[in-house]
Every structure is written in structure tokens, then in C-alpha cells.
Amino acid sequence: MAPDPSIDPTEVTYYQAHGNLWWDPNGPFWLLHRLNALRVRFICDQLVSVWPPAADSTRPLSGLRILDLGCGGGILSEAISAMGASVTGVDIVSRNIDCARAHAEAIGSAVTYELASAEILAGRGDRFDAVLNMEVVEHVAELPIFLDACVRLVKPGGVMFVATINRTVASWLAAIAGAEYLLRWLPKGTHRWSKFPTDVELENLLEDRGMKVTVRTGVAVNPFTKTLSFTPYRGINYMLMAHKAAR
Numbered sequence: 001m002a003p004d005p006s007i008d009p010t011e012v013t014y015y016q017a018h019g020n021l022w023w024d025p026n027g028p029f030w031l032l033h034r035l036n037a038l039r040v041r042f043i044c045d046q047l048v049s050v051w052p053p054a055a056d057s058t059r060p061l062s063g064l065r066i067l068d069l070g071c072g073g074g075i076l077s078e079a080i081s082a083m084g085a086s087v088t089g090v091d092i093v094s095r096n097i098d099c100a101r102a103h104a105e106a107i108g109s110a111v112t113y114e115l116a117s118a119e120i121l122a123g124r125g126d127r128f129d130a131v132l133n134m135e136v137v138e139h140v141a142e143l144p145i146f147l148d149a150c151v152r153l154v155k156p157g158g159v160m161f162v163a164t165i166n167r168t169v170a171s172w173l174a175a176i177a178g179a180e181y182l183l184r185w186l187p188k189g190t191h192r193w194s195k196f197p198t199d200v201e202l203e204n205l206l207e208d209r210g211m212k213v214t215v216r217t218g219v220a221v222n223p224f225t226k227t228l229s230f231t232p233y234r235g236i237n238y239m240l241m242a243h244k245a246a247r
Contacts, residue, residue: 004119005145022073022099028187031179031226032075032135038219038228039134039239040079043161046215046241047130050159059084067128067153069118070136074100077111080132088128090116118149127155134163134239137202138195144205151209157246160211163219163239167196170235178223199234203242211242 021027044060053060062084068077071089073096081087089111091097097115104111131153140146154160165171172193179185197205203213217230219237 004117004149005142022075022096023103028190029073029075031185031221032072034226034228035135035219036075036079038230039076039163040083042217042230042239043080043130043132044083046159046161050243051129057084061085064129066130066132067121067126068132068134069150070133070139071100071113072096074103074109074111074113076132076134077113078104078107078109081109081111087111089113090118090121092117118146118153122149122152126153127158128153129155129158131158131160133160136164137162137197138164138191143197147205147209151206151211151244154211154244156244158244160206160242160244161239162202162206162242163237164202165191165196165237166235167193167198167201168235171196171237174221174236199238199240203240206242211244213240213242215241 022029024030025033047064048060051064053062060083061080064085066080066085066087068080068087068089071077071091074089077087077089077100087110089100090113091100092115094115097113100111100113103109104113131150133150137143137146150160165175175191175196176193180188180190199216206213216234217239218232218234219239220229220231220233221227221237222229
């Protein structure tokens with residue numbers, strides 16, 4: 001696959017080395033497993049507010065076509081699929097896709113996985129009700145170019161979710177010094193603080209591309225209990241949802 005401008009080779013190399021460990025709850029991605037329950041709740045709560053399901057639905061996202069960008073080993077993709085959505089998970093790291101496909105086959109998940117980039121999908125005209133950009137934007141080389149493609153993937157009237165880490169002194173202390181060096185919750189080099197977009201920067205980039213941010217929340221991590229929760233404070237981790245106007 002020819003590289004796209006938004007692909008950072010350093011990030012590809014890092015995840016190629018760790019790609020077989022996605023589903024180990026005690027491995028380097030254990031924090032992502034803890035985070036997943038919170039982000040699935042956030043995504044589902046917002047989607048059902050936009051597209052209300054039948055009152056007796058046990059699969060509230062049925063009928064929705066959802067793209068999980070930078071899907072990794074499929075942790076989020078499988079959880080959203082279990083809620084009834086038709087999910088496509090894409091990643092630029094071959095080992096991630098191999099891991100995701102193997103796990104989906106083992107449990108009978110209906111997620112479709114593809115080795116591809118946002119630019120490739122946008123270029124061939126793919127469109128989705130919702131695009132998930134969860135813990136991805138801080139890993140790309142050219143964020144504006146990446147978001148150009150992401151916005152094209154959202155159908156008119158659709159939504160995009162983004163989760164990332166803010167670029168603040170607090171986030172450096174928590175996500176770099178704390179999580180990677182002091183507590184060793186994540187492998188050193190997982191994140192580069194300079195690549196974190198602030199919430200204001202990200203919202204401006206989205207709104208310049210026709211996406212109106214309508215929901216925002218922060219995410220708090222308790223270092224003693226290793227639990228996560230929503231918080232109004234967005235200075236470290238934050239999530240948001242943005243709408244594209246219907247035509």
C-alpha cells in the first residue's frame with residue numbers, strides 16, 4: 001500500500017511491533033481495555049440520541065453503518081458491532097488487521113476489517129453514518145490532511161467521534177511522565193506530547209471542514225483504582241462528537 005501524507009512511519013513501526021498483543025488484558029494495551037467500556041457508552045448514548053432505536057431493541061445501533069479508523073486489534077469495532085451496527089474497521093498496520101481478523105473469526109464477530117487508510121476509503125467514495133476517530137489523531141503525520149479525508153467519509157447528516165489527549169502541562173505530567181515513565185502503564189514512546197491537538201485546535205479544524213461539535217466530555221483516570229470516568233475537565237483526555245449538515 002503506497003503511503004498517504006497523513007501516515008507517520010514511526011507510528012506504523014511501533015504498532016507493527018506490538019500488534020499481536022491487542023487482546024491481552026494485562027499487556028501493553030490494558031488501559032485501552034479499561035477505556036473501551038467508557039467510550040462505547042459515550043458513542044452509543046450519542047448515536048441513539050441522533051437515531052433513536054425501537055423501544056424494545058436489544059441492538060440499539062441496528063441499521064447504522066459505522067467506520068472505526070485506526071481500529072488496532074478490533075477492541076472497539078467488536079463492541080460496537082455487538083450493539084447491532086454494521087462495522088468496518090480499518091488500520092494501516094498489517095499486524096493489527098491480522099490480529100483483528102483472527103479474533104473476529106474466533107468469536108464469530110461480523111466486523112469487516114481492511115488494511116487501508118482514511119485517504120483510500122475517501123478516494124473511492126465510501127460514506128458512513130458515523131466515523132470513529134478514537135485515540136488516532138495524535139498518531140498521524142498531517143492532521144489537517146487526515147481530517148480532510150475523515151470528513152469526506154461522513155455522509156451528510158452523519159457524525160464523527162474523536163477521542164484524544166490534550167496538549168497541556170497536565171497532560172504531559174499525566175500521559176507522558178506519569179503513564180509511561182513513573183507508573184509504566186504504557187510502553188515508553190507510545191505518545192509524543194507535541195502531537196496532541198488541543199481541544200480548541202481540534203474543534204476549529206473540524207468546524208473549518210463543516211463539522212459542528214455538539215457534545216464534549218473529559219475523561220478522568222484514577223491512578224489508585226485504575227478506573228476511568230467522565231469529567232467536565234478536558235485538560236488531559238477528551239472525547240467529542242461533531243455533526244455534518246444534512247443536504
